[in-house]
Amino acid sequence: MSDVQADSLNWRTVGVKRERNHDALIARLSADNKSIFQYLKDLMVFAAMIGYSRGERREVQGDTIEIILETYATDEKDGFIYLLGLLEHKDGHVLKDQNLRKCVEVFEEYCNAGLYIIENWLDDNPGDPAGVDTLLYQIYTKMDENESDEEPNNDDIELDL
Numbered sequence: 534m535s536d537v538q539a540d541s542l543n544w545r546t547v548g549v550k551r552e553r554n555h556d557a558l559i560a561r562l563s564a565d566n567k568s569i570f571q572y573l574k575d576l577m578v579f580a581a582m583i584g585y586s587r588g589e590r591r592e593v594q595g596d597t598i599e600i601i602l603e604t605y606a607t608d609e610k611d612g613f614i615y616l617l618g619l620l621e622h623k624d625g626h627v628l629k630d631q632n633l634r635k636c637v638e639v640f641e642e643y644c645n646a647g648l649y650i651i652e653n654w655l656d657d658n659p660g661d662p663a664g665v666d667t668l669l670y671q672i673y674t675k676m677d678e679n680e681s682d683e684e685p686n687n688d689d690i691e692l693d694l
Contacts, residue, residue: 544602544603544630544633545601545602545603545606546601546602546603547601547602547633547634547637548599548600548601548602548637549577549599549600549601549602549605549614549637549640549641550593550597550598550599550641551577551593551597551598551599551600551641551644551645551648552593552594552595552596552597552645552648553595553596553597553598554595554596555648555652558648558651558652558655559573559576561655561662561663561664562576562651562663562664562668563576568663568665569664569665569668573600574600574604574605574610575610577600577644578605578610578613578644579647580643580644580645580646580647580648580650580651581613581617581640581643581644581647582613582643582647583646583647583650583651584642584643584644584645584646584647584650585617585620585643585647586675587646587647587650589643589646589647589650590639590642590643590645590646591642591645591646591649592642592645593641593642593645602614602633602637613640614636614637614639614640615628615636617636617639617640617643618635618636618637618639618640619636621639622635622636622639651664651668654667654668654671655667
């Protein structure tokens with residue numbers, strides 16, 4: 534890609550890929566009005582955060598499907614894509630239009646790993662067809678792991694009114 538082409542990249546049309554083989558999982562978690570995820574992009578962000586929290590990235594392979602970056606931007610979910618790119622590359626230049634694909638790739642790989650993790654959780658709990666109880670259990674378990682044994686010291690808190 535030449536510098537002129539890179540400079541003229543329209544960030545809105547950058548595709549964010551996922552493997553098509555996750556379609557059954559996606560249908561299971563967004564099948565009706567009782568589903569946890571209102572939009573597919575919400576599930577993708579959740580999956581990416583699962584992948585990140587586990588430190589697992591998995592290259593997107595095979596048949597893929599894309600959601601354009603503008604779709605994530607409509608309710609500011611694109612911020613998660615940029616955040617993961619920054620955390621991974623530790624360089625603000627990764628946010629420039631010509632480097633944006635690097636951020637998207639990081640997000641795609643964390644998301645892909647997260648979707649596989651979620652799929653394993655649900656496979657281990659076949660008695661939860663909607664997956665809601667399984668996901669809530671996993672969320673609560675992670676929260677419990679992260680809970681600090683130390684009580685916060687309120688004397689160190691300053692509040693200006």
